[in-house]
Structure formats: C-alpha cells, structure tokens
Amino acid sequence: MQQNLTSHRQTITNQHLSIMKSNTQQFNFSDIAHGMWRLHQWNMSTGQLQHFVEEAIGVGITTFDHADIYGNYTCENIFGIMLAQSPSLRQQMQLVTKCGIRLISENRPENTFHTYDTSAGHIIRSAERSLKNFRTDYLDLLLIHRPDPLMDATEVAKAFTDLRNSGKVLHFGVSNFAPWQFDLLQSHLAFPLVTNQVEVSLLNMDAMHDGTLDQCQRFGIRPMAWSPLAGGNLFGEAATPQAVRLQKTLSEIAAEMDAAPDQVALAWLLRHPARIVPVVGTGNIDRLRGAAAALKLQLSREYWFRLWTASAGHEVP
Numbered sequence: 574m575q576q577n578l579t580s581h582r583q584t585i586t587n588q589h590l591s592i593m594k595s596n597t598q599q600f601n602f603s604d605i606a607h608g609m610w611r612l613h614q615w616n617m618s619t620g621q622l623q624h625f626v627e628e629a630i631g632v633g634i635t636t637f638d639h640a641d642i643y644g645n646y647t648c649e650n651i652f653g654i655m656l657a658q659s660p661s662l663r664q665q666m667q668l669v670t671k672c673g674i675r676l677i678s679e680n681r682p683e684n685t686f687h688t689y690d691t692s693a694g695h696i697i698r699s700a701e702r703s704l705k706n707f708r709t710d711y712l713d714l715l716l717i718h719r720p721d722p723l724m725d726a727t728e729v730a731k732a733f734t735d736l737r738n739s740g741k742v743l744h745f746g747v748s749n750f751a752p753w754q755f756d757l758l759q760s761h762l763a764f765p766l767v768t769n770q771v772e773v774s775l776l777n778m779d780a781m782h783d784g785t786l787d788q789c790q791r792f793g794i795r796p797m798a799w800s801p802l803a804g805g806n807l808f809g810e811a812a813t814p815q816a817v818r819l820q821k822t823l824s825e826i827a828a829e830m831d832a833a834p835d836q837v838a839l840a841w842l843l844r845h846p847a848r849i850v851p852v853v854g855t856g857n858i859d860r861l862r863g864a865a866a867a868l869k870l871q872l873s874r875e876y877w878f879r880l881w882t883a884s885a886g887h888e889v890p
C-alpha cells in the first residue's frame with residue numbers, strides 16, 4: 574500500500590516535471606513586483622498614478638499585482654483609467670490579477686454571501702471583467718486567490734484552458750495554496766502553473782518550513798511573497814517581542830551594510846534559493862526606489878541566520 578502511494582506520488586511528480594520542462598514560455602517576473610492592494614487609499618490623481626508607475630518601471634519594477642476584489646472591486650478600474658490615459662505603459666509591464674473570492678459589496682449586488690467561487694463560470698466572468706477594468710485585451714497572469722474547499726480541479730483546468738486558448742490570459746498560477754493543493758490543480762493541467770503567491774516575511778516564515786518554497790524550487794517556479802515587509806509591521810512601534818527583536822537586528826545589519834532596514838528585510842527574501850519575488854505594497858516613490866536598490870545587497874549567510882534567529886527567537890537547533 575505504502576509502496577503504491579510512493580510510486581503514485583513519483584508518477585505525479587514526474588508528470589509535473591515534464592510539463593515544467595516542456596514549457597517554452599516562462600513567465601518573466603521583474604525581480605521585485607509591486608502590489609496594488611492599497612491603491613484606493615493613496616488618493617492619487619490619474620497623473621500621479623501614471624508618474625508612480627513610470628517611476629516603478631524606470632527602476633525595473635514591471636510586474637504589477639492586483640485582485641478583482643482590491644479596494645472593494647475598485648483598484649483594477651483606477652489602474653485601467655491610468656492605462657487608458659497612457660496606453661504605451663501596458664507593453665512595458667506584466668499585469669497580474671486574481672479571482673475566486675466573492676465579497677458582499679454594493680459593487681457586486683449579485684453576491685449574497687461572502688464565499689469562494691472557483692467554478693469555471695465565475696473564473697471566466699471575473700477574468701473578462703478584469704480585462705474591461707484594465708482596458709486591455711490580455712492578462713499576463715491570473716491567480717486563484719485562495720484555496721477553495723469546493724474547488725473542482727477539472728473545472729478550474731477547463732476555465733484556465735479556455736482563457737488560454739482565447740488569448741485572454743497568457744499564464745496561470747495560484748495564491749495561498751498548500752503544496753498538495755498546488756499538486757492537485759497542476760495534475761489537471763497540460764501547461765505549468767507559474768507561481769504560488771504566499772505570505773512570506775521576517776514576521777512570517779511558515780512558507781520556508783511547510784514545503785511551499787521547497788515545491789517551488791522543485792518545479793523551478795518563482796514564488797511571489799505578499800506583504801514582504803509584513804505590511805509595515807517591521808517598522809514603527811513594534812507590537813510584539815518578535816518585532817522588537819527584528820527591528821533591533823535589522824537596524825544593526827543595515828548600519829553595518831550601509832543600507833536601510835527595509836532593504837535588508839527585502840534582501841533577506843531575495844537571498845532565498847527559490848528566487849522569491851517580493852510584492853512590495855508601498856505608495857511612496859522613495860521607498861519604491863529603495864526596494865529596487867535592495868537587489869544589489871548581497872546578504873551573507875551569517876546575516877541571513879542572524880535575522881532568522883531574531884524572528885524565531887532562538888538559534889537554529
């Protein structure tokens with residue numbers, strides 16, 4: 574029985590690996606991405622947003638992360654108004670968005686309860702609505718936002734395949750999936766999922782120890798790290814003993830490396846062999862430039878483990 578299970582797992586892994594290897598169209602993330610979850614809070618004019626996006630592209634941040642639900646279903650449209658005003662930006666960026674959550678909202682009166690929905694119909698309708706919001710005819714990458722306990726992998730695969738065949742979506746991935754949920758969906762697809770977007774930061778190292786990042790390395794896909802600076806909780810008034818330890822260690826290392834603490838926190842993620850793509854959420858152009866400059870910081874193994882130790886509260890065993 575155990576032997577059958579092991580050989581079944583090996584067959585699935587071999588199938589995944591051959592799909593990954595056969596893939597000729599790898600998704601080109603910028604090494605740092607920008608996330609638009611907080612866009613509606615910034616009160617930027619369309620011109621200011623255009624300037625912000627041009628600055629990001631200028632420093633090499635070309636991957637922009639969205640979700641249909643951000644800003645109570647408004648952020649994609651705010652971004653799309655900016656793209657309509659400056660259409661040449663579209664070719665210079667990779668647009669990522671997500672679907673699969675249905676919120677109660679005056680902007681979606683048809684939603685009568687807060688649910689997940691990974692039915693083929695919902696995925697396709699949501700992607701088509703995102704295209705309209707962005708004023709574009711293709712999405713670079715579409716993610717299932719959260720694992721849905723009612724997910725029927727056959728249906729998701731059908732929706733993904735239809736969207737791919739129609740050219741509306743070029744690549745697909747998932748977010749917040751456990752490795753076995755990723756495996757389930759991948760086993761129904763003839764093309765590779767290109768990412769699993771998960772929470773990873775110095776305040777949340779779970780993905781480093783629960784198999785998520787190991788799976789990405791195994792399949793050669795780049796994980797996207799959401800809230801890579803813990804939503805700002807690594808800075809300002811520290812709310813927990815863990816944050817106090819991390820702030821102290823980040824400041825010490827930043828001083829030794831002649832860098833800023835937030836750059837060191839990003840360099841810590843960038844040092845990981847899974848080739849993590851941090852999705853920074855700042856609305857501040859100076860911090861954006863600082864994030865791009867973090868790519869040049871080479872964190873030594875000793876610095877890396879000093880930060881791991883500060884996060885865990887103990888040395889490695």
Ligand SMILES: NC(=O)c1ccc[n+]([C@@H]2O[C@H](COP(=O)([O-])OP(=O)(O)OC[C@H]3O[C@@H](n4cnc5c(N)ncnc54)[C@H](OP(=O)(O)O)[C@@H]3O)[C@@H](O)[C@H]2O)c1
Nearest residue numbers: 608609610638799800801802803804805808853854855856
């Ligand atoms: N897939 C998912 O389930 C999921 C969930 C959450 C988020 N996301 C994605 O991940 C993206 C990033 O998330 P996030 O916004 O939480 O990322 P983050 O980069 O960890 O946090 C951004 C926040 O931290 C603040 N901050 C950054 N550097 C700072 C510093 N040095 N000092 C003080 N405050 C600082 C920013 O303020 P300023 O604006 O003032 O710089 C902003 O409020 C989102 O936009 C979204 O695209 C995905």
